[in-house]
Amino acid sequence: MAKKPSPRTTKGGKPAARRKAVQKKAPEATPEDLIQYYKDMLMMRRFEEKAGQMYGMGLIGGFCHLYIGQEAVVTGIQAELKDGDSILTSYRDHAHMLACDIDPKVILAELTGRSTGISKGKGGSMHMFSVEHGFYGGHGIVGAQVPIGAGLGFAHKYRGTDNVSVVYFGDGAVNQGQVYESFNMARLWNLPVIFVIENNQYAMGTSLARASSEVELFRRGESFKIEGEAVDGMDVLAVREAASRAVAKCRAGEGPVLLEMKTYRYRGHSMSDPAKYRSKEEVSKMRAEFDPIDQVKNRILDNKIMTEDELKAIDKEIKAVVSEAADFATTSPEPDPSELYTDVLVAE
Numbered sequence: 001m002a003k004k005p006s007p008r009t010t011k012g013g014k015p016a017a018r019r020k021a022v023q024k025k026a027p028e029a030t031p032e033d034l035i036q037y038y039k040d041m042l043m044m045r046r047f048e049e050k051a052g053q054m055y056g057m058g059l060i061g062g063f064c065h066l067y068i069g070q071e072a073v074v075t076g077i078q079a080e081l082k083d084g085d086s087i088l089t090s091y092r093d094h095a096h097m098l099a100c101d102i103d104p105k106v107i108l109a110e111l112t113g114r115s116t117g118i119s120k121g122k123g124g125s126m127h128m129f130s131v132e133h134g135f136y137g138g139h140g141i142v143g144a145q146v147p148i149g150a151g152l153g154f155a156h157k158y159r160g161t162d163n164v165s166v167v168y169f170g171d172g173a174v175n176q177g178q179v180y181e182s183f184n185m186a187r188l189w190n191l192p193v194i195f196v197i198e199n200n201q202y203a204m205g206t207s208l209a210r211a212s213s214e215v216e217l218f219r220r221g222e223s224f225k226i227e228g229e230a231v232d233g234m235d236v237l238a239v240r241e242a243a244s245r246a247v248a249k250c251r252a253g254e255g256p257v258l259l260e261m262k263t264y265r266y267r268g269h270s271m272s273d274p275a276k277y278r279s280k281e282e283v284s285k286m287r288a289e290f291d292p293i294d295q296v297k298n299r300i301l302d303n304k305i306m307t308e309d310e311l312k313a314i315d316k317e318i319k320a321v322v323s324e325a326a327d328f329a330t331t332s333p334e335p336d337p338s339e340l341y342t343d344v345l346v347a348e
Helices: 016-022 031-056 071-078 094-099 104-111 145-158 177-188 236-251 280-290 292-302 308-331 337-341
Strands: 086-089 135-138 165-170 193-199 227-232 257-262
Touching: 031 071, 031 094, 031 104, 031 292, 031 308, 071 094, 071 165, 071 193, 071 236, 071 292, 086 145, 094 104, 094 135, 104 308, 135 145, 145 165, 145 177, 145 193, 177 193, 193 236, 227 236, 236 257, 236 292, 292 308
Parallel strands: 086 135, 086 165, 165 193, 193 257, 227 257
Antiparallel strands: none
């Protein structure tokens, strides 16, 4: 039997490309920062766990793509953004919405197809949107958000603001032509766009090394003269530091910038994916040694900022918020049949 392909690894089992990223020492943070990042990432984790549970109970239909393991990426980048900035991503978007301070109730209500959902229960996780919060989707087509993100960057520049556009996409989208067309235009017009590749090592069930001739994804912008950086995407402080540099460049009119976040998802591509293309040992090792929430938790405990009991109290509060959101979602009514004819664009 042929040996199962896997990401390039070191003797210690770490993906080789990731090893290069973690050589950089992460910066320090204030106690307030660490506590906030812990709360933000724990909210994402508990929300996604509840979504997975509700999917298993049949309360969420269709597909459900969870972000568990990748929380440090969006948390660290969001820490450097301000009002007026825009973000957009693909269908693995629940955590990105929470990072934009969107109410977990309307997100879970959307996932369960209820009229109180952010898209009136008609979109699910692949069609969520909130201009008010600077969140421009939630896109169901792989890579389709990348040219839209470039367009938002153009809008910021055209209006003469110093706002930036952050567009997230996965390693599975990075080989698409529309991504390179976006790189070209963004560089040609010096748009304030931060292209964030969330490299979680697997495009659905295919490892990066099997699908890409160049696995150092931060180099993908070189032919367009776009500066790239590889970042330890499991460390929220390393992410924040890289985001700070990228945002400063874009606000100064020196964009675009490309960031490759070397991260890892613990669950399958979607809830229907048993993820048999990788070993349990690989997943367990990433959980045990690189979990983004545990890294912040250990910093808090090591620096005696909070006690174990105080952190458990935070967890309890967050679980209560998520539980309340689930109750709201499951007790809200389904959309009225007349909603089938609203919010529909029809060509003349």
